């Protein structure tokens with residue numbers, strides 16, 4: 001920092017997860033922070049007509065005018081006894097987001113706290129939950145591992161701890177081998193021992209064949225899984241096994257899985273389906289078996305955020321079970337616990353009107369027969385973010401009247417993005433809290449400038465890696481725009497004050513009574529104090545010596561604030577063996593936990609589990625629903641009209657959809673294999689290019705059942721013939737002068753979400769981006 005200006009960013013040296021090392025994206029944050037295109041003042045739409053290319057006619061208004069406008073709209077909902085028609089949408093977030101999204105919305109009396117989780121990676125949590133009872137992401141102990149098999153994860157570019165893994169990856173490569181399964185040659189594949197260019201959507205076949213070989217060749221990890229009660233090895237291709245003959249230790253249902261599914265899933269069966277040769281599958285299984293339990297199977301959104309992705313995720317994660325890698329040194333670990341305090345829910349402050357609103361059906365339709373969204377095993381507990389656009393368009397269950405979005409850009413980030421444009425145009429009042437005039441903002445009635453989440457407001461982030469979890473805080477450090485009204489705490493405070501002035505004081509009382517400074521007992525008196533007190537309150541178990549339980553110790557709040565990060569104690573291996581939060585407390589190959597969840601959901605609707613599976617577009621019948629099994633990927637578009645398959649992926653410099661307005665992002669796009677500086681390219685194998693008559697740099701049109709986009713073709717051997725790969729992130733037509741070719745009108749390249757159909761993995765509630773997405777490539 002120099003004279004209040006941020007000059008350089010690095011990792012916090014006190015972090016035991018990543019230390020000083022950092023992810024390349026953090027440097028872009030400086031350009032984001034000081035971006036001349038940032039939204040600086042509230043803006044009000046003057047043109048009632050909403051559409052791409054139609055100027056909204058935004059005119060500046062003051063903060064009090066903006067807050068009063070929203071407060072009036074909320075009072076109107078109360079007067080009409082329809083508080084449920086208030087919908088809060090959340091995109092990216094800090095842990096403080098509960099204040100605005102969950103709690104404030106509950107006080108107001110709406111069930112519609114809609115997070116972006118299902119656009120993000122809910123399906124990734126599904127597989128961990130229904131095998132080992134953990135609805136969460138994983139960390140990988142790469143210090144002591146011997147073999148890494150990644151299904152679609154590119155840890156050097158994306159996934160969850162780029163700073164840590166990219167700094168530790170080199171040392172790991174000295175001791176371990178790595179195989180990357182991905183239709184696209186990723187950065188991690190470039191550094192790996194082996195790249196396995198799988199046919200998109202067919203990883204399940206590969207994983208099941210690996211399991212088959214691991215069993216038939218006796219390669220499973222016996223101290224974790226157990227063994228036959230006599231020395232005879234009975235896993236013989238095609239032959240069922242009698243369950244009494246196998247004594248399982250920390251797992252459940254291995255023999256049932258074998259009998260129901262695995263016994264016929266040979267490498268010979270899998271090879272033509274997944275495109276990986278028989279010999280490679282066998283060799284891989286042996287390498288895994290030799291290294292077990294110090295192995296790790298990674299899995300990404302790519303294999304799970306598919307219409308039939310839940311069972312691919314389960315099949316891949318079950319390999320970790322077979323190899324004893326779960327909770328093991330050198331294996332796959334859950335996140336260490338972080339001990340944060342939940343805020344009072346807010347429901348206690350709901351009056352009669354609000355209680356009435358809370359009883360209404362949630363706007364995303366979760367819990368209906370075809371939308372199980374089984375978060376933590378509970379029917380309808382998840383979120384179906386991308387369904388909300390349809391709910392609005394079809395007015396089913398009802399039309400929202402006031403919609404508040406923050407830190408989200410669903411008109412860009414959600415498959416079938418165009419539906420959001422139409423949906424937002426239909427909602428009578430949309431407010432957006434954003435740093436930039438994004439695609440979502442373009443369809444909004446009121447824009448509120450957001451402080452940059454890394455530098456200008458209170459926030460709490462937690463993450464895991466290197467056998468530790470950490471909780472770090474962001475503080476209002478830089479005020480580049482003189483705006484520190486935090487989106488997560490400041491905004492709801494200002495709204496609460498305005499509502500109190502209108503005679504409705506429940507939200508303000510909630511904040512005053514439930515967010516007292518834990519040190520002094522003082523109630524917050526303004527928006528800044530609510531931000532500070534909420535941060536102190538949630539992190540109190542970490543910094544208050546009286547509440548100490550685990551990890552780093554602090555003298556008090558000031559000490560914690562100065563250090564900026566709390567680290568948990570190191571991971572204790574094998575402590576969850578036979579103590580998992582599943583129905584059997586074991587690692588479940590046959591998921592009793594999923595069985596209960598599906599049966600409960602089915603009986604709620606008076607249907608059978610088969611009918612649920614059918615409604616969710618799965619093919620499985622009977623008990624197959626409870627074990628990892630093969631599901632043919634649903635193909636969007638027939639082979640004749642859409643002969644190739646489309647593969648979406650993240651790029652190293654994407655901060656989701658947010659970094660594209662920086663010149664450093666545009667200029668350095670070639671950090672990813674096959675990409676070009678300042679361009680948005682589709683990567684095509686030279687063999688396919690030849691048959692399509694395409695040369696380097698040709699302008700091409702990509703068409704799917706959903707729509708078309710135009711971009712440049714580049715010839716790249718690192719994409720499986722028959723597939724094309726294109727990074728997500730370009731194609732902004734709003735956001736700013738760098739992101740768009742012509743702001744408000746012309747996109748720079750094409751947005752993948754304009755051609756991805758709005759499909760779902762229904763069991764987890766996830767949006768689907770991957771699998772068999774048919775595409776036609778034509779020269780323009």
Ligand SMILES: Nc1nc2c(c(=O)[nH]1)N[C@H]1C(S)=C(S)[C@@H](COP(=O)(O)OP(=O)(O)OC[C@H]3O[C@@H](n4cnc5c(=O)[nH]c(N)nc54)[C@H](O)[C@@H]3O)O[C@H]1N2
Nearest residue numbers: 152157158159181182200201300301302649652654655656
């Ligand atoms: N650089 C960067 N890193 C990020 C983010 C970012 O925007 N930029 N965002 C963060 C967020 S929000 C999240 S949720 C995580 C997500 O991190 P991950 O869960 O790792 O997910 P993605 O990187 O989206 O995964 C898509 C990958 O799957 C591959 N893929 C596509 N189809 C298939 C297939 O059929 N089979 C196989 N085997 N692979 C396939 C793609 O090539 C790509 O490498 O990343 C985080 N990290």
Ligand SMILES: Nc1nc2c(c(=O)[nH]1)N[C@H]1C(S)=C(S)[C@@H](COP(=O)(O)OP(=O)(O)OC[C@H]3O[C@@H](n4cnc5c(=O)[nH]c(N)nc54)[C@H](O)[C@@H]3O)O[C@H]1N2
Nearest residue numbers: 091092116120407408409413434438450452453656657728
């Ligand atoms: N095709 C394809 N689509 C994807 C993905 C993919 O890999 N491929 N990844 C998906 C994933 S994993 C995720 S998590 C989602 C993310 O998608 P979203 O949750 O929609 O988040 P972002 O795209 O990051 O958009 C955030 C918006 O918030 C605003 N903004 C930017 N900075 C700030 C800030 O500091 N504070 C506030 N309040 N607002 C800010 C801007 O309007 C920005 O457009 O995208 C998903 N979409």
Ligand SMILES: [Mo]
Nearest residue numbers: 119120121656
């Ligand atoms: Mo995400």
